[in-house]
Amino acid sequence: MTEKDQELNLRQRLSGLSRLPLLRGVRVNGESERLERQLERLQADTSDEAIWRSVELARHADRPYTMDYVERFIDDWVELHGDRGRADDGALVTGLGKLDGRTVALIGHQKGRDVKERLDRQFGMAYPEGYHKAMRVMEIAERFGFPVISLIDTPGAYPGVAAEQHGQGGAIARSQAEMARLTVPTVACIIGEGGSGGAVAIAVSDRVLMQEHAIYSVITPEGCAAILWRDAGEAKKAAAAFKPDALHCLELGVIDGIVAEPEGGAQNDHDEAARLLRTALVENLEELEDTPGEELRRRRRAKFRGMGVFA
Amino acid sequence: MTEKDQELNLRQRLSGLSRLPLLRGVRVNGESERLERQLERLQADTSDEAIWRSVELARHADRPYTMDYVERFIDDWVELHGDRGRADDGALVTGLGKLDGRTVALIGHQKGRDVKERLDRQFGMAYPEGYHKAMRVMEIAERFGFPVISLIDTPGAYPGVAAEQHGQGGAIARSQAEMARLTVPTVACIIGEGGSGGAVAIAVSDRVLMQEHAIYSVITPEGCAAILWRDAGEAKKAAAAFKPDALHCLELGVIDGIVAEPEGGAQNDHDEAARLLRTALVENLEELEDTPGEELRRRRRAKFRGMGVFA
Amino acid sequence: MSEARIDVQVEHKHAPPPAEKKHPNTCPKCGSHYRDDELAAALWVCSHCGHHFPMRARARIDWYTDPGSFMEEAADVRSEDPLDFFDLRPYAERLSEAELNTGLNEAALIGQATIDGHPVELSVMDFTFMGGSMGSAVGEKFSRACDSAIERGVPLISVTSSGGARMQEGILSLMQLPKTVCAVEDLHDAHIPMITVMAHPTTAGVLASFASLGDVTIAEPGALIAFTGPRVVQQTTREKLPDDFGLAEQNLRFGHIDAIVPRAEQRDHLTRLLRLFA
Amino acid sequence: MSEARIDVQVEHKHAPPPAEKKHPNTCPKCGSHYRDDELAAALWVCSHCGHHFPMRARARIDWYTDPGSFMEEAADVRSEDPLDFFDLRPYAERLSEAELNTGLNEAALIGQATIDGHPVELSVMDFTFMGGSMGSAVGEKFSRACDSAIERGVPLISVTSSGGARMQEGILSLMQLPKTVCAVEDLHDAHIPMITVMAHPTTAGVLASFASLGDVTIAEPGALIAFTGPRVVQQTTREKLPDDFGLAEQNLRFGHIDAIVPRAEQRDHLTRLLRLFA
Numbered sequence A, B: 001m002t003e004k005d006q007e008l009n010l011r012q013r014l015s016g017l018s019r020l021p022l023l024r025g026v027r028v029n030g031e032s033e034r035l036e037r038q039l040e041r042l043q044a045d046t047s048d049e050a051i052w053r054s055v056e057l058a059r060h061a062d063r064p065y066t067m068d069y070v071e072r073f074i075d076d077w078v079e080l081h082g083d084r085g086r087a088d089d090g091a092l093v094t095g096l097g098k099l100d101g102r103t104v105a106l107i108g109h110q111k112g113r114d115v116k117e118r119l120d121r122q123f124g125m126a127y128p129e130g131y132h133k134a135m136r137v138m139e140i141a142e143r144f145g146f147p148v149i150s151l152i153d154t155p156g157a158y159p160g161v162a163a164e165q166h167g168q169g170g171a172i173a174r175s176q177a178e179m180a181r182l183t184v185p186t187v188a189c190i191i192g193e194g195g196s197g198g199a200v201a202i203a204v205s206d207r208v209l210m211q212e213h214a215i216y217s218v219i220t221p222e223g224c225a226a227i228l229w230r231d232a233g234e235a236k237k238a239a240a241a242f243k244p245d246a247l248h249c250l251e252l253g254v255i256d257g258i259v260a261e262p263e264g265g266a267q268n269d270h271d272e273a274a275r276l277l278r279t280a281l282v283e284n285l286e287e288l289e290d291t292p293g294e295e296l297r298r299r300r301r302a303k304f305r306g307m308g309v310f311a
Numbered sequence C, D: 001m002s003e004a005r006i007d008v009q010v011e012h013k014h015a016p017p018p019a020e021k022k023h024p025n026t027c028p029k030c031g032s033h034y035r036d037d038e039l040a041a042a043l044w045v046c047s048h049c050g051h052h053f054p055m056r057a058r059a060r061i062d063w064y065t066d067p068g069s070f071m072e073e074a075a076d077v078r079s080e081d082p083l084d085f086f087d088l089r090p091y092a093e094r095l096s097e098a099e100l101n102t103g104l105n106e107a108a109l110i111g112q113a114t115i116d117g118h119p120v121e122l123s124v125m126d127f128t129f130m131g132g133s134m135g136s137a138v139g140e141k142f143s144r145a146c147d148s149a150i151e152r153g154v155p156l157i158s159v160t161s162s163g164g165a166r167m168q169e170g171i172l173s174l175m176q177l178p179k180t181v182c183a184v185e186d187l188h189d190a191h192i193p194m195i196t197v198m199a200h201p202t203t204a205g206v207l208a209s210f211a212s213l214g215d216v217t218i219a220e221p222g223a224l225i226a227f228t229g230p231r232v233v234q235q236t237t238r239e240k241l242p243d244d245f246g247l248a249e250q251n252l253r254f255g256h257i258d259a260i261v262p263r264a265e266q267r268d269h270l271t272r273l274l275r276l277f278a
């Protein structure tokens, strides 16, 4: 496609946005204009190559993780540990801190930077205990009216024997249920890999954002390829087919906005990536903060209940 | 003491009842008359010998356990298993069933009758998982307006390494907190040993009853003797000092009523023991059922917050 | 390290026995062979060893409900192909084939019925339709079952059997997790009970959403109940798996379900629960 | 099998080191010896190895709060002897002795103060008063601290250090568990935060009630935090105990507390939390 074709393509997609059931009733004034500017700025490329590039960038070893952002834009950070039952799961960080002057509860996957930390944090794949910890912090947030910020970056929930025995499926379900009950503003952003149930467990939010090169998917490209193409090497083909990139997620009404990244990807400039993410989080929080809690919850459920395409 | 002296003693105790802060505001009309009849019927003996006899009967190997009562007066019993996290603790049985036509949630310790069952059920000493299971069933009760019946019979919560690692103290605290939040009627009866935190975890109820020969205590007589007399053999002395019997608990305002047992103790006639217990549970439920949930909760908290004697 | 963990289709999971190897009416546990009518009469349970064969959604509804009481709802809700998904074959073709083979137009059936006179709402999954996978249509149908139960003020009985989310619908299939969870929360807020029956297999995205949120949860004997199935766990972690890994029996021991109820007793068990929640 | 499991007094538990063996100012970990004024200046922490000696309630209040800001409440609440309890010595005599030795009239102090300018309510236990055991007076004082926090709309900071319930008050001491739990629930309903600092040892009935219900819970390094202490666990179950059984470090690993904060950093940590909950 030429650049001109691409732009046309984008315009069409954008005009389609307002028809998506998701966007009706959720958007506030000015939001679609902002989206339009975002899309323009992104000079978005929706080719198969571009999708694969996002898959690679989303998993880039130098990509900023949750704690990189916490260090850059959360003041008075106090990490809260433990599920009060069995463990403190390092794959999911939770805590309280100030974002632009207001106290927020923050929940985020943490993959770990070096080998030791990655093992300690199971590469960002949480056990049920991680989701129980998140739910405990959500309860604190609910009690004291703190907004909940989720930063999502996981290949998926941990797929091990103990994780199953401790109720991985039920923990993911109940974490979503807890988010569906909250009456505080909730904003999630996928900052890397948004892998399946392990991601959506903490992404049932009033606003779900994705960074420009983040991915959000029901299965890893390799997993999908192994099943449908019977060859994990066909991951690129699989990604092109199920389209985990931010633009397609926006188009499908699954997310509410895209957060720009520094030129070439967030790994190139953590400070700038943090500045852009902070701005997006604050803007979205500000738009939500005047809405009564019951109304937030009603709209949140209506948004997710409107998702899907069927005849 | 002669029989006459004893009776006088009892009368004095009874007249003291109405002064206890516990009883004010909680009692309904007719309650103190019923208590008086109970006390008369019991021909109560508060000697050290009588206290020790209760300690022995409360632990009698043939004493009816929770499931003996369930079989005898709960219809449509459906046992509910598991804490949805890690285990199904056999020391604490939970389920739904009909009591006198109404659906109730029932929670009860189960010691086990033969050696194998006793091991399976840890002699009625629950792990944190048992209390989590109880809390889950309380939540169902709260959602659907089912009264909660607790039958308490435990030497105490399980004192093992795993139980500690899984948060025994926190589980007992949170189970009490859950009971303090309920807006459904709650009736507990100590049907054997009411051992310390493991007992009170499920006994924060609108009405707390004790069977005539049950005991309720902060520590076992042997444990108390080992610490204070430095000789576990002095258990009888310890029991006489800390007075775990039903009459003294009633006198101290810790329980709301005493449930009669068949002549010589519940172990002699399970059917009659069940009939007497059923009657007491139903009567107490009936007295609570017209009170609005918020008021039940307010009175329940006021009752427990009024407990204690200080200058 | 992390490939193929979640929401894999069921052919990559534990039992049921590979269909290509044995006749579907041959018991995989004891080798007994049955005619269709024999199995149907025995509720698709091996009369020799008690193995529970898969039970089709309509057969199960017939078994649970009072004769003639079932009225299907949302029968017109069908899958679309929002991604123009094409792997070795187009999704649209897979859908048509599934319709042809199953006589259903989706992997879930919902509707009203009575059970021993108690009015209920039913949502019943059928594993034969694309492995019971949950796409937008299944999510919508389950959600409408919740709404119908609320509107009518009757309990919801949900039977699950699923390999997980339907990956041919990409991210939209993942969104059926929060969608169905939100529907259950609306149900909870309306104080309507949900009783879940987990049939083989209840896994991945369905286990990680509405299937785990029942007020009371029973399972069929031998059913696989796992977020990640045994084969993927082993491939990914190289852990040694316990013999009954992920089966209903293990789930009961670990506290995840309330009871294992053989199929022949399920109707009575449900009726008893309906009396309790009436 | 089941004797002496719960709420045993602290002499039957893990550390602190037997007072009769070493001078109380000798570090049980590294053997360093200090004068009182040296330890007081170092917040009762061994400057050589970091061991946290017990800290008296008033010293801790002085450390946490702005100078002169503490106003004690419920100072007149004192224990009675409702059971005429007599073991080897009368309870009344034990109480008098504790008063004499500690200069306190109970094992908890409550009152108002400010911390870095933030108004708070404080409840601080003192282990030297009968092992920090909780009888009716301690339960009442903690409960009044909750009420005072609600009334004033300020956070409650609760410092715990206790061997458990005070068995000399029999069943009434057990009733302090639900009593204090109900007080915390009133606090929760009023949306007042409670920050808990667990000092050595926080055990038995105190751990099984208000101590476990903080919104945020920090512990001092090396503090024993256990419902049943190591000696009783070993006597009862004959299990082999892990080295750090029941210590704060194990509790952090098993998810029961939010952080371990050395005493010197606690004031800053609390201040930060107060800013967050302001």
Ligand SMILES: [Zn+2]
Pocket: C027, C028, C029, C030, C031, C032, C046, C047, C048, C049, C050, C051
């Ligand atoms: Zn067979």
Ligand SMILES: [Zn+2]
Pocket: D027, D028, D029, D030, D031, D032, D046, D047, D048, D049, D050, D051
């Ligand atoms: Zn030292």
